[in-house]
Amino acid sequence: MELTEDQLIEAIRKVLSGEFPGVQVGIGDDAAVVGSGTGSMVLSTDMLIEGVHFERSSISARDLGAKSIVVNVSDIAAMAASPRYAMVSLGIPVDVDAAWVMELFGGMRAACDEYALALVGGDTNRADAVVIAVAVVGEVGSGHAVSRSGARPGDIVVVTGSLGAAAGGFLLSRIHPSKLPQALAEPWGRELLDAQARPVARVGEGQTLAQAGATAMMDLSDGLAKDLSRLCSASGVGARVDLPRVPVAEALRLAAGFLEVDPAELALTGGEDYELLATIDLTNLARARGDLRERFGVTLSDVGVIIDEGLVAVDAEGRQSPLEPTGWDHFATA
Amino acid sequence: MELTEDQLIEAIRKVLSGEFPGVQVGIGDDAAVVGSGTGSMVLSTDMLIEGVHFERSSISARDLGAKSIVVNVSDIAAMAASPRYAMVSLGIPVDVDAAWVMELFGGMRAACDEYALALVGGDTNRADAVVIAVAVVGEVGSGHAVSRSGARPGDIVVVTGSLGAAAGGFLLSRIHPSKLPQALAEPWGRELLDAQARPVARVGEGQTLAQAGATAMMDLSDGLAKDLSRLCSASGVGARVDLPRVPVAEALRLAAGFLEVDPAELALTGGEDYELLATIDLTNLARARGDLRERFGVTLSDVGVIIDEGLVAVDAEGRQSPLEPTGWDHFATA
Known part of the structure; x- marks a missing residue:
């Protein structure tokens, strides 16, 4: 792939363009700025690594992108919270072409749209294998998050x-x-x-x-x-x-x-x-x-x-x- | 390294133990639950990859851990915001021993203490190279974030x-x-x-x-x-x-x-x-x-x-x- 980091970010920004409620500064700055809710914030992160969690030959870039969002949304769901914002850090090998990366982000975008969260930022890097680290911020009413630790005998x-x-x-x-x-x-x-x-x-x-x-x-x-x-x-x-x-x-x-x-x-x-x-x-x-x-x-x-x-x-x-x-x-x- | 994921998380939890203001559910659950502030949230993520951003032979695990936090805190600082919470996704090769990983988290912990943010969650994975993806959530008064886009001729x-x-x-x-x-x-x-x-x-x-x-x-x-x-x-x-x-x-x-x-x-x-x-x-x-x-x-x-x-x-x-x-x-x- 012959894109520079700046060119890639620009291309990604186009795939992810649109107005999202609560997003004050989106992709392309040092950090995203978003509105904070009235309840508690819920934070989750998950990493997908080529050769460990997936093979590029057995999943499409679009499915992979969507899955990288969904597995994090699932963690937010398990706290009884609502997903709001996602950030993506990406490692991309030399033999991956730009079209594949755009499909990956297309899948992320589709999943974000489906679960009503905004992809607000990220970081792209050269790597030896595809690595996708997603972090999601969610929201839940104060005191309404359900953790793993509340089970009682008889439940x-x-x-x-x-x-x-x-x-x-x-x-x-x-x-x-x-x-x-x-x-x-x-x-x-x-x-x-x-x-x-x-x-x-x-x-x-x-x-x-x-x-x-x-x-x-x-x-x-x-x-x-x-x-x-x-x-x-x-x-x-x-x-x-x-x-x-x-x-x-x-x-x-x-x-x-x-x-x-x-x-x-x-x-x-x-x-x-x-x-x-x-x-x-x-x-x-x-x-x-x-x-x-x-x-x-x-x-x-x-x-x-x-x-x-x-x-x-x-x-x-x-x-x-x-x-x-x-x-x-x-x-x-x- | 002969630790399972659960054993590693337990060891990491010990390195990171302590009470942090605002953290309602910390490491070990599906997601962390934290108090949301009154202003805007600032979100940043950065990935460090062995062989691209660092060599294991030329930086100590402790320095690497601290640096992985600081580069994200720097993005938050550049928005004029205060860092609050960090999440870490980690890829760890087989030839890395548990002591190295503990030193890495020790460095993260020290940096988090120095910049007054709480490390609230993460994800550990087997990988071919060390990969560290950190996401940081910060806070800034509404309308007080400084983006890259406000420069005017004459400034x-x-x-x-x-x-x-x-x-x-x-x-x-x-x-x-x-x-x-x-x-x-x-x-x-x-x-x-x-x-x-x-x-x-x-x-x-x-x-x-x-x-x-x-x-x-x-x-x-x-x-x-x-x-x-x-x-x-x-x-x-x-x-x-x-x-x-x-x-x-x-x-x-x-x-x-x-x-x-x-x-x-x-x-x-x-x-x-x-x-x-x-x-x-x-x-x-x-x-x-x-x-x-x-x-x-x-x-x-x-x-x-x-x-x-x-x-x-x-x-x-x-x-x-x-x-x-x-x-x-x-x-x-x-």
């Missing part, structure tokens, strides 16, 4: 939607190219790949769960088993999970034979679902479930209960075993 | 402190190891290396310049020639620079023979000074200069004037030539 453990489709999509993207057409001929093939490449953040759902009385909440980025262990650790409690109640994505069930995986196992340990994991008092469960179904058409599954300590899995026959906090580790040497 | 162009020491330090760090002891035997040797490894952000100075009536302001990260061209471009004006008035760092003058460089040229084009470049009406210059000297012991040099268009350099004999916007390009293929 019901709930998850939105269904699990494992993104992990299925990841596996599908890694199979031999000669086998891929067979999978893509089936509706579940496209659905699994989409789940991994085009995740959805549950912003409205997070706020609805908070209003319904969620005591703790987080987004599922590293798999239910691992993320639930984190929520329990933050809250100083344990949990018992009823394995048959874990909602397995239908597309994953249909793909299980083709992928030669146990769909229930993958739903428990697969990463990147970006569904919400929450805890809630039993008396509030019906209301939460009804509100989510009515407002968003999203199911809420109760998959277990918070206990004093320990992580326990119970299978269909009522047999108990330790719930191993295995799953996606973005830090593991893969 | 005086001013810079804080002196220029070129960091570029001299960069050159010094690249000379043959056998020559280094000779340079380090001189006070200027250590001073130049320090300027590059331990930059200082001009937070109070930025606010003082704003109070004194600065019409436009930015920090000097890529060299006076290049950054002034950016300020002029943002303001839709030109500038004439009196070359003899550009304040060359004394240590660089002393090192010029050893480094075989033209110190005036390096002061004009060298990056990473993190001094402030501003424009101000002539009637406000004396007050700005007096306030900076009195409050911070910092000199303010008037180096030129804003004109309608074009970038012109005037030498000691009064000869004019085009001021080429050459300098440090973080995006250049180095």
